[in-house]
Amino acid sequence: MDLWLMMKDRSMVLSFFIIFILLSLFLLVAARKKRSEMPKTLTVLITVVGTIIIVLSLCAIVIAGTFGYNS
Secondary structure (H helix, E strand, O other): OOOHHHHHOOOHHHHHHHHHHHHHHHHHHHHHHOOOOOOOOHHHHHHHHHHHHHHHHHHHHHHHHHOOOOO
């Protein structure tokens, strides 16, 4: 029950990072489907940037969920 209340309090911050994760996943899938039409360096760059954004967003979600913010 406490977890549910904590998630409700931090829903705005968490939804912001979840949107970033979804956009990055969309970017990775689009780059994967069009990889034959793009240069290899661009495909690698998009993959690395998308993965970094996903990892950082997951870390931010964990930090926001664990420590929260003062409001």
